[in-house]
Amino acid sequence: MRPTAQGGFDALLHALGALVNKDFNPIGKAIALQALRCCMQALPLVLSKPDNLAARTQMQLGAYLAGVAIGICKVDAVHAMCTPLEAVVDMAHAEVLAPVFRVVSRYTVQTHAGVYANTARQLNIAGTGNDYRDALALIERVEELARQANISLYLANLQLTEQQAGQLATQALQSASMSLNPRSLSYEEISSLYLQMVN
Ligand SMILES: [Fe+2]
Numbered sequence: 001m002r003p004t005a006q007g008g009f010d011a012l013l014h015a016l017g018a019l020v021n022k023d024f025n026p027i028g029k030a031i032a033l034q035a036l037r038c039c040m041q042a043l044p045l046v047l048s049k050p051d052n053l054a055a056r057t058q059m060q061l062g063a064y065l066a067g068v069a070i071g072i073c074k075v076d077a078v079h080a081m082c083t084p085l086e087a088v089v090d091m092a093h094a095e096v097l098a099p100v101f102r103v104v105s106r107y108t109v110q111t112h113a114g115v116y117a118n119t120a121r122q123l124n125i126a127g128t129g130n131d132y133r134d135a136l137a138l139i140e141r142v143e144e145l146a147r148q149a150n151i152s153l154y155l156a157n158l159q160l161t162e163q164q165a166g167q168l169a170t171q172a173l174q175s176a177s178m179s180l181n182p183r184s185l186s187y188e189e190i191s192s193l194y195l196q197m198v199n
Contacts, residue, residue, distance in 0.1 A: 005149035006094035011063035012039040013097055017075030020115045021180040028072030031065050038062030047148050077104050080175035084168040098146045102153045103197050109135040112182035158198045165194040
């Protein structure tokens with residue numbers, strides 16, 4: 001189940017990152033939305049009923065479409081900040097992604113809730129009309145899926161100095177996806193977000 005859970009959660013964040021980022025390719029965005037719809041519907045099903053072939057088919061389709069979408073649009077700061085961190089922890093990709101998502105997405109929607117809110121409405125996850133509230137509903141749904149997939153939203157037993165956080169930030173800024181994050185993040189902000197993840 002671990003490959004299913006973690007691969008599924010990774011695919012979901014590929015789809016979401018490609019959908020909300022600042023890339024403007026309309027084909028990529030349409031594919032990303034369909035990928036996210038498939039992943040969010042199928043992931044809980046493949047976790048609760050691993051033998052459900054229809055759910056697994058939908059999960060595979062979602063993962064494939066998410067891959068196509070990131071090939072067109074790239075992703076966002078969640079993946080950009082995940083990669084440097086993976087080099088210093090002995091954890092699987094999805095296990096690093098989830099804590100990064102918890103911190104970075106909540107920071108991003110403080111100023112750029114609209115695109116997350118629109119996504120939440122398109123997927124019928126929220127519809128209060130309040131961008132920040134609807135964006136948070138989407139984030140909380142993704143976090144709930146992480147819990148169902150048995151993926152922690154916290155990095156346990158990791159400590160970072162300010163200098164180490166700065167080194168990670170320097171590496172994260174080299175990712176092509178970093179500049180596409182809905183909220184532009186400076187070196188100082190990225191360093192601070194890394195420190196928030198471990199404290
Ligand atoms: Fe990934």
